[in-house]
Amino acid sequence: MLRRSRRAAILVAGLVVFGLACAAYALNRRSHDAAALEEAGRTLHRLISQRVDQHDAHLTSLSALVQAAEPAPIATVEQVAASIIRFYPRIVGIDVVDLALDPPRPLLDTADPAVVAEEARQAVGSNLRTRSLDGGNRLLLVKRALTDGVGHYALALVIDMNRLSASDTPLPEGAVVQLRLIEPGNATAEPAGAFSADIASRTQPLRLTLTTSAPNWPLPPLGFLALAGLVVALAALLIDRLLEARSAAQEAARKAVLAEQDARLAHAGRVNAMGELASGIAHELTQPLTAILGQAQAGRRLLAQPDADQAVLAGAFEAIVRNARRAGDILGRLRAWISKSEPAVETVDLTELAGEVVHLLATNARSAGATLRVGDDGSKPLVRADRVQLEQVVFNLARNGLEAVEGRDGERNVIIEVGTQGNDAVLAVSDNGPGLSPEAQARLFEPFFTTKPAGLGLGLALCVRLVERFDGALAAENAAAGGAVFRVRLPRIAGEARKEAAE
Numbered sequence: 001m002l003r004r005s006r007r008a009a010i011l012v013a014g015l016v017v018f019g020l021a022c023a024a025y026a027l028n029r030r031s032h033d034a035a036a037l038e039e040a041g042r043t044l045h046r047l048i049s050q051r052v053d054q055h056d057a058h059l060t061s062l063s064a065l066v067q068a069a070e071p072a073p074i075a076t077v078e079q080v081a082a083s084i085i086r087f088y089p090r091i092v093g094i095d096v097v098d099l100a101l102d103p104p105r106p107l108l109d110t111a112d113p114a115v116v117a118e119e120a121r122q123a124v125g126s127n128l129r130t131r132s133l134d135g136g137n138r139l140l141l142v143k144r145a146l147t148d149g150v151g152h153y154a155l156a157l158v159i160d161m162n163r164l165s166a167s168d169t170p171l172p173e174g175a176v177v178q179l180r181l182i183e184p185g186n187a188t189a190e191p192a193g194a195f196s197a198d199i200a201s202r203t204q205p206l207r208l209t210l211t212t213s214a215p216n217w218p219l220p221p222l223g224f225l226a227l228a229g230l231v232v233a234l235a236a237l238l239i240d241r242l243l244e245a246r247s248a249a250q251e252a253a254r255k256a257v258l259a260e261q262d263a264r265l266a267h268a269g270r271v272n273a274m275g276e277l278a279s280g281i282a283h284e285l286t287q288p289l290t291a292i293l294g295q296a297q298a299g300r301r302l303l304a305q306p307d308a309d310q311a312v313l314a315g316a317f318e319a320i321v322r323n324a325r326r327a328g329d330i331l332g333r334l335r336a337w338i339s340k341s342e343p344a345v346e347t348v349d350l351t352e353l354a355g356e357v358v359h360l361l362a363t364n365a366r367s368a369g370a371t372l373r374v375g376d377d378g379s380k381p382l383v384r385a386d387r388v389q390l391e392q393v394v395f396n397l398a399r400n401g402l403e404a405v406e407g408r409d410g411e412r413n414v415i416i417e418v419g420t421q422g423n424d425a426v427l428a429v430s431d432n433g434p435g436l437s438p439e440a441q442a443r444l445f446e447p448f449f450t451t452k453p454a455g456l457g458l459g460l461a462l463c464v465r466l467v468e469r470f471d472g473a474l475a476a477e478n479a480a481a482g483g484a485v486f487r488v489r490l491p492r493i494a495g496e497a498r499k500e501a502a503e
Contacts, residue, residue, distance in 0.1 A: 007240060040172055063145040078108055104116070115133075140157070140158055174213040361399060365402055376419060377419040415428075430484070432483040435479070
């Protein structure tokens with residue numbers, strides 16, 4: 001009996017949770033749809049505002065052209081009008097109406113001269129007049145071309161309202177766009193949940209409205225209902241099993257003990273690994289030290305003989321020197337591994353270094369089907385840096401450029417350009433790949449940030465540190481012609497130091 005009551009309570013609680021999940025989904029979907037409609041409306045509003053500003057500019061240009069001569073250069077106006085209509089498909093007609101004639105006569109025959117004349121006569125000065133045509137499907141813009149304050153020409157633009165309100169990006173599903181002329185005394189109530197805003201134009205009073213045919217309370221899809229039902233059922237089953245199995249707490253405690261033992265074993269494993277590392281180091285050093293000891297003892301015995309062979313004695317000393325250097329190299333590699341080593345600074349010719357990198361990456365360039373070359377302005381700048389580390393920087397940048405152009409259509413070029421700017425030597429690695437996204441530009445030199453599927457995100461961060469070691473800087477940007485450009489700036493050696501280096 002108690003078990004039945006418990007299971008009935010769990011069932012009721014599960015149904016309540018299922019209902020709440022469906023309500024939460026509907027609320028979230030409704031909020032999401034409203035936000036999407038608002039964002040789409042604002043985007044379209046900005047776009048239409050830009051377009052209507054272009055209408056003002058077209059009318060101003062045509063007005064200046066009409067006033068350039070008397071009579072108006074209609075052939076030139078017709079050519080300009082045809083060009084405007086070709087590039088702006090929403091402008092379906094442009095006309096010039098001569099108001100001095102009775103009746104007014106259109107010079108381009110694309111608008112109703114009576115309507116244009118009526119609007120032009122109501123215009124004050126050079127103000128723009130607007131009028132709806134074809135039930136609001138088209139918009140007529142009329143501007144009077146004034147000469148010394150009096151003008152007998154009227155300019156007319158006929159705008160397709162559907163094309164004017166067309167969005168460059170997909171609108172939310174079910175969204176309906178309405179763009180209409182605001183007429184005095186003709187106020188209309190906006191539907192609830194719609195986006196409505198006046199176009200930011202002083203001359204064209206338009207109002208944009210976005211509505212949606214989506215239901216106010218959208219029903220969850222069958223997939224969501226099935227998943228929510230399955231989750232609630234599994235949760236109810238799990239709760240029932242937990243209530244029946246009090247021993248779960250004991251099992252959890254036992255697992256905690258096992259986890260603690262596993263942690264201790266892992267710690268012991270790390271300690272063992274350190275021991276193995278120390279053992280390996282000792283093994284590496286044993287060989288050269290043993291050889292040094294043996295050769296030193298042999299040399300001492302030879303020195304004790306009155307007729308010691310000098311050649312054999314010199315060979316023993318050479319072996320001692322060779323093995324001592326080997327032991328030093330082993331310790332040097334270990335020290336460089338566990339601490340930051342000091343760079344070996346020397347005079348480096350950037351043009352020569354760039355050529356060496358091109359030689360090293362020749363196979364990579366052929367594999368990518370790309371052209372990798374060096375371009376310089378003949379200055380051949382010299383800098384003070386660690387040659388190996390600086391070569392590593394240029395190598396990484398050039399290799400990244402080859403990876404960027406790999407697989408792209410057309411020519412694939414990576415150019416290492418060397419030159420000077422003021423007191424700086426500049427080495428730029430450019431490619432004609434896809435360039436850098438805004439996110440990549442913002443985080444390009446962060447450690448562990450990478451756009452490569454198998455990358456670690458350490459290459460460019462290491463390059464920055466290596467360049468900064470020598471008082472330089474590394475920057476990246478997108479090239480105007482496409483692709484990315486990475487620039488390394490380093491202080492170049494003054495004329496006297498360059499002369500000494502050359503000698």
